[in-house]
Every structure is written in structure tokens, then in C-alpha cells.
Amino acid sequence: GAVVSQHPSRVICKSGTSVKIECRSLDFQATTMFWYRQFPKKSLMLMATSNEGSKATYEQGVEKDKFLINHASLTLSTLTVTSAHPEDSSFYICSARDPVGARQETQYFGPGTRLLVL
């Protein structure tokens, strides 16, 4: 099946710094990727839709200047948490669909990135 990777898997940073998380589709091209956030023992919350070659679409309540998304190629989307604060600590997960695969509606999730801001 399709594989999505994320890097890094875990990051600890100081308050005020920026952190970049990469999401890659390894064996398919994804024109659209999605970024989710998950708090401990909670559900996933959709943050934004990342569109290759165009601006990301953010969900209501998500600060676009805080969470910068770049989808520069068909296999890579990046999420940058700018000026991170402790409340940004969370588990960030990306997903993608294979638009030409047999299971086009299926989403493939990355393994997630755990961010801890001190």
C-alpha cells in the first residue's frame, strides 16, 4: 500500500523557536495533503489542506501565520510551527491520498511527529 513518511518523528525545542515538519509520499504523487493535530488521548483535528503549487486552506480557528504550510512538490509538504510555545506541544500527523490508485478515497497517514516545546 501507499506509504507516507514524516520527519522528524520527535522534536523538542525551546519556546520562541520555529520547527519544520516534513511529510512525504514515498511511492505516489499527492497533489493534496492534510495536516492534523492530536492532543493526548484525544481525537485528530484537521488543521489545513495542503495543495501542491498553491496556498494551503486552513480550517477555522487555525492561525495560518502560526502554522506555515508549503507544498512545493508532488511528494513533499512541510508544516512550520513558527515561534513555538508550550501550548503548541502536540502530535502532528499528515495524510495524503493517491489520486491515481485503486483506492482513491483512502487516506494514508504518516507516523506522526511529536513536538514538545519547553
Place this chain on the structure above:
Amino acid sequence: SQQGEEDPQALSIQEGENATMNCSYKTSINNLQWYRQNSGRGLVHLILIRSNEREKHSGRLRVTLDTSKKSSSLLITASRAADTASYFCATDRRSWGKLQFGAGTQVVVTP
């Protein structure tokens, strides 16, 4: 906003027993998907059921969908210790891929 609500929040069963969890949602959907998440890991897609379907099977999994009641259920038969995980339903309203997740059901299967 969270589309799906699941119950129970937690389920503890013994190996060999069946596990049933339910998901309710509020708006019309194009499809509903079930995912499994092991602790601290990514999500694994289990099964997708479209709005015009009522039941689907995949191995030991059985999913039903009742669009009139806006609800779905996931049944895991003959559970195994390896089924221990959190299970989430997610709805896709327009098949654009923007999923709204339920709160999840934490399933523990003891040997």
C-alpha cells in the same frame, strides 16, 4: 468541529470475544472511514463505506452504515491481543479528503 461521536469511549474484552463500537455524526456524508491507531503512532486505514452502502466486510471487521440515523458501527470478531488500539471513525462530507474524526474508542484485548 468534531463530526463524529463514538461510544463507548473505552472497551475492555478478552481474546476471542467480539468488540463493537459505534459512531454517530451530524451532517450528510459522502463516505465514512474507520481507522486504528496504536499508542503514539500514526493511523492505519481499516475500511471505507460509502453513503450508498449499508454493510462492508474486511477479514474480521464488519462495518455498517445507517444514513437515516447518521450512525455507523464497527465490529471486530474473534478479537486478538494485537487488536488493542484506539479506533476512530472519520467522515468525509464531499469526498474531498477533509476528514472529521470522532473521539475514538480505546479497545483493550486481554489474553
